[in-house]
Amino acid sequence: MAEERFTGRPPSAAVAARLPPGQHVDDGFPILTVGPTPAIAPDDWRMTIDGHVDAPVELTLADLRALPRSEYRGDIHCVTAWSKLDTSFTGVSVDALLDRVTLRPGATHAIARSYGGYTTNLPLGDLRGGRAWVVWEHEGRPLARAHGGPVRLLVPHRYLWKSAKWLAGLRVLDRDEPGFHERHGYHNDGDPWREERYSIPRERREWQTATVVATRRESAAARTLRLAPATPAAHVPGQHYDVRLSAPGGYTAERSYSAASSPLDGDWVEITVDRLEDGEVSPHLHDHVVPGDRIEVRGPVGNYFTWRGQAPLLLVGGGSGVVPLMAMLRHARHVAPSLDVHLLYSVRAPEDLLYRDELGAETTVTYTRRPPPGWTGLTGRLTPDVIAAHARPDTAAFVCGSHGFVDSAAQALAGLGLDWERIRTERWGPAGPD
Numbered sequence: 497m498a499e500e501r502f503t504g505r506p507p508s509a510a511v512a513a514r515l516p517p518g519q520h521v522d523d524g525f526p527i528l529t530v531g532p533t534p535a536i537a538p539d540d541w542r543m544t545i546d547g548h549v550d551a552p553v554e555l556t557l558a559d560l561r562a563l564p565r566s567e568y569r570g571d572i573h574c575v576t577a578w579s580k581l582d583t584s585f586t587g588v589s590v591d592a593l594l595d596r597v598t599l600r601p602g603a604t605h606a607i608a609r610s611y612g613g614y615t616t617n618l619p620l621g622d623l624r625g626g627r628a629w630v631v632w633e634h635e636g637r638p639l640a641r642a643h644g645g646p647v648r649l650l651v652p653h654r655y656l657w658k659s660a661k662w663l664a665g666l667r668v669l670d671r672d673e674p675g676f677h678e679r680h681g682y683h684n685d686g687d688p689w690r691e692e693r694y695s696i697p698r699e700r701r702e703w704q705t706a707t708v709v710a711t712r713r714e715s716a717a718a719r720t721l722r723l724a725p726a727t728p729a730a731h732v733p734g735q736h737y738d739v740r741l742s743a744p745g746g747y748t749a750e751r752s753y754s755a756a757s758s759p760l761d762g763d764w765v766e767i768t769v770d771r772l773e774d775g776e777v778s779p780h781l782h783d784h785v786v787p788g789d790r791i792e793v794r795g796p797v798g799n800y801f802t803w804r805g806q807a808p809l810l811l812v813g814g815g816s817g818v819v820p821l822m823a824m825l826r827h828a829r830h831v832a833p834s835l836d837v838h839l840l841y842s843v844r845a846p847e848d849l850l851y852r853d854e855l856g857a858e859t860t861v862t863y864t865r866r867p868p869p870g871w872t873g874l875t876g877r878l879t880p881d882v883i884a885a886h887a888r889p890d891t892a893a894f895v896c897g898s899h900g901f902v903d904s905a906a907q908a909l910a911g912l913g914l915d916w917e918r919i920r921t922e923r924w925g926p927a928g929p930d
């Protein structure tokens with residue numbers, strides 16, 4: 497088994513004791529956001545507390561600053577398996593905010609709303625008792641826009657998707673009502689210590705063995721692994737699998753990889769892995785895994801960044817962000833060969849181009865650093881004009897890549913009048929600004 501050669505980077509016993517199951521430490525602060533990043537000037541920011549209360553209130557940042565300051569120092573945990581230790585956020589406790597309203601009898605839950613339309617639900621018990629904050633500073637500095645600035649919710653005892661960024665309000669309810677991710681396959685409660693990541697059927701939540709049936713070099717830094725899970729399940733294009741490697745001694749490391757293949761390609765699923773020089777898992781999947789090896793997988797998971805036949809379809813990928821988009825393109829070729837679909841694909845240089853033999857007339861490539869000799873096509877970053885040439889207000893857009901790439905493409909699409917639900921984004925890559 498490939499795992500026999502995997503050593504990983506087990507944390508010290510002291511750190512391991514602070515990590516919920518399946519989590520690893522990331523010293524940066526990755527950005528995972530649904531949709532474009534809203535831009536709200538601190539002076540314009542408002543939040544409301546309404547719903548099952550006697551008299552709704554609206555608060556400005558100055559109102560919040562007038563309340564007793566409260567700081568959270570500790571760890572935060574993202575459902576994508578990274579944790580950040582010893583971080584600090586400053587703001588006010590949600591208790592102090594809820595004290596500003598009179599809850600009606602029977603109030604049990606709240607929905608947090610974000611600028612942009614995102615929502616997430618929490619029992620009032622999770623918001624009270626000094627366990628939740630509304631914050632505007634991170635590590636002593638104004639909270640970066642990418643991380644939810646000017647003001648976000650912070651509920652550190654739950655996975656971070658419960659800590660709504662760009663907070664616009666809390667609506668108090670007399671019942672539970674699922675929020676955005678909770679409607680799209682994520683667990684209703686999201687307790688990291690109970691590993692409440694997904695609400696999908698049990699067989700997709702549990703780890704199973706997959707045999708590596710083939711591997712393929714895709715580009716200078718990317719390799720495709722064809723995996724045959726013991727119990728195959730058809731994925732929806734855009735979904736991902738979690739991959740877990742075990743080292744002798746019991747240490748495990750897990751990461752997510754999007755399906756690159758169409759579910760109609762076969763009883764297997766392909767993933768394409770970019771090799772990160774200083775990474776823990778991706779170098780192992782590149783350098784040591786060979787056909788016949790078995791690795792553990794869980795999935796398919798994810799229910800939002802999924803293509804379910806929407807058209808016209810615009811796929812916008814940067815670097816390895818093209819992987820889930822390729823699953824959509826491959827699947828569209830099976831099920832809807834005449835679909836109105838376009839792929840805008842941004843890569844640094846020719847040696848980085850993935851799936852080069854499969855890209856057809858529906859694809860526009862731009863080279864951001866170095867085009868191939870004799871290239872007459874696009875160079876440089878994707879501009880709003882190029883995006884506008886392939887989008888209509890009724891386009892369903894899927895954008896995937898690094899944070900900066902996704903953000904500028906999503907802003908361009910929003911500028912064309914596409915509404916939030918039509919611009920689906922997935923981000924991975926280096927950590928964002930602190």
Ligand SMILES: Cc1cc2nc3c(=O)[nH]c(=O)nc-3n(C[C@H](O)[C@H](O)[C@H](O)COP(=O)(O)OP(=O)(O)OC[C@H]3O[C@@H](n4cnc5c(N)ncnc54)[C@H](O)[C@@H]3O)c2cc1C
Nearest residue numbers: 576751752753754769770775776777778819924925926927
């Ligand atoms: C839903 C989802 C789907 C994903 N699909 C894919 C996929 O199809 N293909 C794929 O290759 N990856 C994919 N990823 C990313 C993947 O899960 C890992 O994060 C990646 O392989 C790095 O893992 P690692 O253990 O090698 O590096 P780590 O040890 O986790 O990271 C080392 C350092 O590099 C930083 N870093 C992480 N990613 C990048 C990057 N791209 N460029 C520069 N620095 C980075 C980290 O912040 C960290 O500081 C996906 C992630 C998610 C959340």
